[in-house]
Amino acid sequence: xxxxxxxxxxxxxxxxxxxxxxxxxxxxxxxxxxxxxxxxxxxxxxxxxxxxxxxxxxxxxxxxxxxxxxxxxxxxxxxxxxxxxxxxxxxxxxxxxxxxxxxxxxxxxxxxxxxxxxxxxxxxxxxxxxxxxxxxxxxxxxxxxxxxxxxxxxxxxxxxxxxxxxxxxxxxxxxxxxxxxxxxxxxxxxxxxxxxxxxxxxxxxxxxxxxxxxxxxxxxxxxxxxxxxxxxxxxxxxxxxxxxxxxxxxxxxxxxxxxxxxxxxxxxxxxxxxxxxxxxxxxxxxxxxxxxxxxxxxxxxxxxxx
Amino acid sequence: xxxxxxxxxxxxxxxxxxxxxxxxxxxxxxxxxxxxxxxxxxxxxxxxxxxxxxxxxxxxxxxxxxxxxxxxxxxxxxxxxxxxxxxxxxxxxxxxxxxxxxxxxxxxxxxxxxxxxxxxxxxxxxxxxxxxxxxxxxxxxxxxxxxxxxxxxxxxxxxxxxxxxxxxxxxxxxxxxxxxxxxxxxxxxxxxxxxxxxxxxxxxxxxxxxxxxxxxxxxxxxxxxxxxxxxxxxxxxxxxxxxxxxxxxxxxxxxxxxxxxxxxxxxxxxxxxxxxxxxxxxxxxxxxxxxxxxxxxxxxxxxxxxxxxxxxxxxxxxxxxxxxxxxxxxxxxxxxxxxxxxxxxxxxxxxxxx
Numbered sequence: 001x002x003x004x005x006x007x008x009x010x011x012x013x014x015x016x017x018x019x020x021x022x023x024x025x026x027x028x029x030x031x032x033x034x035x036x037x038x039x040x041x042x043x044x045x046x047x048x049x050x051x052x053x054x055x056x057x058x059x060x061x062x063x064x065x066x067x068x069x070x071x072x073x074x075x076x077x078x079x080x081x082x083x084x085x086x087x088x089x090x091x092x093x094x095x096x097x098x099x100x101x102x103x104x105x106x107x108x109x110x111x112x113x114x115x116x117x118x119x120x121x122x123x124x125x126x127x128x129x130x131x132x133x134x135x136x137x138x139x140x141x142x143x144x145x146x147x148x149x150x151x152x153x154x155x156x157x158x159x160x161x162x163x164x165x166x167x168x169x170x171x172x173x174x175x176x177x178x179x180x181x182x183x184x185x186x187x188x189x190x191x192x193x194x195x196x197x198x199x200x201x202x203x204x205x206x207x208x209x210x211x212x213x214x215x216x217x218x219x220x221x222x223x224x225x226x227x228x229x230x231x232x233x234x235x236x237x238x239x240x241x242x243x244x245x246x247x248x249x250x251x252x253x254x255x256x257x258x259x260x261x262x263x264x265x266x267x268x269x270x271x272x273x274x275x276x277x278x279x280x281x282x283x284x285x286x287x288x289x290x291x292x293x294x295x296x297x298x299x300x301x302x303x304x305x306x
Numbered sequence: 307x308x309x310x311x312x313x314x315x316x317x318x319x320x321x322x323x324x325x326x327x328x329x330x331x332x333x334x335x336x337x338x339x340x341x342x343x344x345x346x347x348x349x350x351x352x353x354x355x356x357x358x359x360x361x362x363x364x365x366x367x368x369x370x371x372x373x374x375x376x377x378x379x380x381x382x383x384x385x386x387x388x389x390x391x392x393x394x395x396x397x398x399x400x401x402x403x404x405x406x407x408x409x410x411x412x413x414x415x416x417x418x419x420x421x422x423x424x425x426x427x428x429x430x431x432x433x434x435x436x437x438x439x440x441x442x443x444x445x446x447x448x449x450x451x452x453x454x455x456x457x458x459x460x461x462x463x464x465x466x467x468x469x470x471x472x473x474x475x476x477x478x479x480x481x482x483x484x485x486x487x488x489x490x491x492x493x494x495x496x497x498x499x500x501x502x503x504x505x506x507x508x509x510x511x512x513x514x515x516x517x518x519x520x521x522x523x524x525x526x527x528x529x530x531x532x533x534x535x536x537x538x539x540x541x542x543x544x545x546x547x548x549x550x551x552x553x554x555x556x557x558x559x560x561x562x563x564x565x566x567x568x569x570x571x572x573x574x575x576x577x578x579x580x581x582x583x584x585x586x587x588x589x590x591x592x593x594x595x596x597x598x599x600x601x602x603x604x605x606x607x608x609x610x611x612x613x614x615x616x617x618x619x620x621x622x623x624x625x626x627x628x629x630x631x632x633x634x635x636x637x638x639x640x641x642x643x644x645x646x647x648x649x650x651x652x653x654x655x656x657x658x659x660x
Contacts, residue, residue, distance in 0.1 A: 036452065040636075076640075084310075085650075086643040089391055089452070090594060094639035097587055101632020108627040215629070220460050227453045266468035273457040280454065281447035 005135035007251055012136070012143055015240075015247025017205050019146045021225035022232070022239045023153060024197025028074075029229055030157060031190035032170035032297045036092025037077050039222030040099020041195050042202035045069040047103045047110065049203025050213040054113050062207045063142070063200055070199020071192050073099065078191035082184050085301045096222070104215040115211055140208050142200075146240065149197075153236040166190060170295035173302035183302055198222065220273060227276050231283050233293040242279075249275045310651045320648040325595050325602070328642035329609070335637055345624050353623055354616030354634075364615075366501030370573055371614050373503075374399070374565035376510040376607035378589035380517050381558030383598040387521070389534035390554040394440065394455025395562040396586025397462035398433040402563025403570045404466055405432025407485060407577040410492040410570065411474065417491050425492055425571045426564060433563015434556050436462060441555035445548055451555070463582060470577050484578040494572045506568035510607075513561065514600040521600070530554070562586060584632070588614075591639045610635065 021038060028035055035041075049066035053059055077095050080086045122128075126137040157163040166186060168176040173183045205221070206213050224246060232238035253268040283289060333351070340350035358368050378395050385392040406429035413421045436458060443449040467483070476486040494504040520527040529545040530553065540547060565585065570577060592610050596603030617631030 080640070080644055084644060084647040086646065090639070091643050093393060093590060094636060094643060097591065097632065098636025098640060101629055101634075101636045104629035105627050105633045108629070220457070223453060223456050227450075227457075230450065230453075264468050264472055266464040266471070270461050270464045273460045277443065277449070277454055277457050281443050281449040284449045285447040287448065 001131060002134070005131045007255060008135045009138065010251045010254075011244060011248040012139060013209065013247070014250045015244035016140070016143045016146045017201050017209055017221055018225050018228060018246055019150070019201075019240050019243035020142070020204060021198045021201035021222060022228040022243055023146070023149055023236065024070075024194040024201070025225055026153070026194075026229050026232075026234060026236060026239055027166075027197070028187075028190045028194035029234060029298060030170045030295055031166050031187045032173060032295050032300065032302070033078070033081065033187050033191050034088055034092065034226075034299045035074065035077055035095070035191060035194060036089060036226065037073065037095025037099065038092075038198050038226055039218055039220070040096035040103075041070045041073045041198045042205070042218045042222045043099045043103040043216070044073060045199035045202030046206035046217060047107045047213060048199075050113070050115070050206040050211075051107075051110055053115055053207050054110065057116055059119070059207055063203045066199040066203025066207075067196040068199065070202065071196040074191050074195020074198070075188070077195070078188040081301075082187050082191070085303060088299055088301070100216065107213055107215060110213045111215070113213065115207070118208065118211060140204075142204050142208070146243075150236050150240040157236065167295070170297055173297055173300075177302070177304050183304065187302075198225070201225070224272065224276050227280050230290070231279050233283070233289050234295065235293060246272060246275065309654050309656045310647065311654055313650055313652055316649050317652075320645075321597070324645040324648055325597065325606070325642055327648075328595070328638060328645045331641045331645070332634060332638045335641075336634060339633075343626070345626065349624065350620070353619040354612060357619050358612050358615040363501060366503045368608065368611050368615060369503045369507050372607045372611035373506045373510050374569055374585045375589050375592050375610050376603060377506070377513055377565040377568070378558075378562045378586055379592035379596065379603045379607060380510075380513050380600065381561030382589055382593040383596070383600070383603060384517065384521075384530070385554040385558045386593060387531050387534050387598055388550045388554040389537075390551055391452045392437065392440065392455050392555055392558050393452055393590060394437075394457075394459045394586070395558065395589055396582055396584065397455065397459035398436045398559040398562035399566040399569075399586045400459075400462040400466050400582050401436040402429035402433035402566030403577065403581045404462075404469060404566075405429055405435075405563065406567030407474075407488070407570050410488040411485060413489040413492050415489065417489065419491060421489075421492050422494060422571065426494070426567045429563045429565075429567020429571075430560040431563065433559040433561070433566060435559070436563070437555040437559020438552075440559075441552050444551060444555075459586070466577065466581060467579055470579055474577065476576075482578075485576050487576045488571065492571050493575070494568055502573055504568065504572045506565075506572060509564070509568070511604070514604055518600040562589075588635055591635050594639060595642055613638075 021042060025038055045066035048069035049062040052065035053062035073095060077091055080091050081088045121138060121140055123137040127133045157167060165181055169183050169186045177183045202218060228239055228242045232242045249272050253271050256268055257265055337347040340347040358364050382392060382395055406425045409425045409428040439458060440451050440455045443454050444451045470483045470485060474485045476484055494506060497503045497505060530550050533540040533545055533547050533550040570581065588610050592603055592606045596606035613631050613634050617628045620626040620630055621628040
């Protein structure tokens, strides 16, 4: 039983990286912008966060640096796509390629670097419960933050006026514009917020989850997070559940490797990617699920002057 | 203050000039980067733009890297023109290399020269099969081809890793993760002595000519592109979008697979975990910088090859990480996309009325 409690704990931890990134991407997709640069933002943020912790010793400054890096790159992407109307797919790809190259280049000196000893966390009073304690209450604070963020997003998107405006911009930018809302500024704000969350996810990866820096360490998690918003049919609670599900697939892979099952490790490493393809195919085959929740103007440019 | 105003008509001048302006800006940013890192910018420029072209041998090496980039980019241009977003060429390249390597490993000491054709054909089929998976999932399940083709890159890397660490590992290779070196008979013929350039370069140039003919001189090529530009018009004209999807993905997968086969049966000569060198991703930049035009891509493939070789030289001569190649490649695509705004917009000085 103890093993399963630890497996569950590891699952939540692994899912948190994906959840933070995918919730961020959900925000900018709800505003109608697809950012294929998630992988590049997460890589640069992972490096920025790691470097900040190496130099300052503070994890929280590391997370802040990651968010800053993600927000900065997202602003660059948003400026190009939203103001200059560049092709969003090509621009997002450019961001992913640049982010991979830049982080590899700038991160050379950090490959061997070590972080100060990683802190242990425990929720007072609850962490010592049998089974439940190790499973749920000894997590990094960001795991609970991702849950709070999901609830906050549900409230923001479906219960607040600002969230309604954000969704309007994603559904019908022309109507939002006619009502006097600054469509492009709202989209930019959503993109920057999404980038900051992707950055937080990247920094969580390098500062707490792994914790180290190697070139290309995000290993497709940015792309899986992009796929997650589609699987979750753009609903925040489903994004969180989907992220945990994928965290579970990742942990299953390590668990199988550790338990001495006679399967080459490469087949196990493939699992999350194959699972992404399988779920994507399964959900996308049901157009009525997708259409019900997909922002109607997703990926379509808007030019108020035209 | 400066303002962007939409042009009534797209500017033909800027359509051609914007890649050059983007290159200039990228070079300027590069000079600034070198200066910021305390390296002599002139030396940096020399390493990137003079060293790779200063001798016949260096030019040959430039062509060795330009060949796979061009072949892959030709296929991607067909995809992007058809509005099919295949960004997993890296995976199709790997599977092509794996299939070609599998055939090359079958060759023995008395195998005939025909084996080269079998190796290349296997590469094409391997790449096609990998891209075909993406096409099938898009066609049958409407699964997004961007995400599927990209996920398959990671899967392809693991397939290669499994083979070279497992069943295909050279028993006499001191436990290194690599296959045995292929028999000399499987080698793609070289064009001349003293250079590593193979007939692959001719295949790439022939491919560019073929793509030009297909895109601009055949009805099928026209139908293919209408689907990308105006799906409704294509449906009205009776052009099948499914056909366009399959054709684009199979052709680009086959091209990437061919590039993979030419690499392993050419400069590499065996399978190792280092077969993927990022050509599949760099070729995306080649395609855009070359304006998705066969002639333009010949030039942009050479340019991207300069970046690769310049990066290697920057490492050995200036002590900079080789990854600087990726920085410049990404920057070039960014600046190109920004400069392309000038095709549809003009910059004007606006005097304030007050």
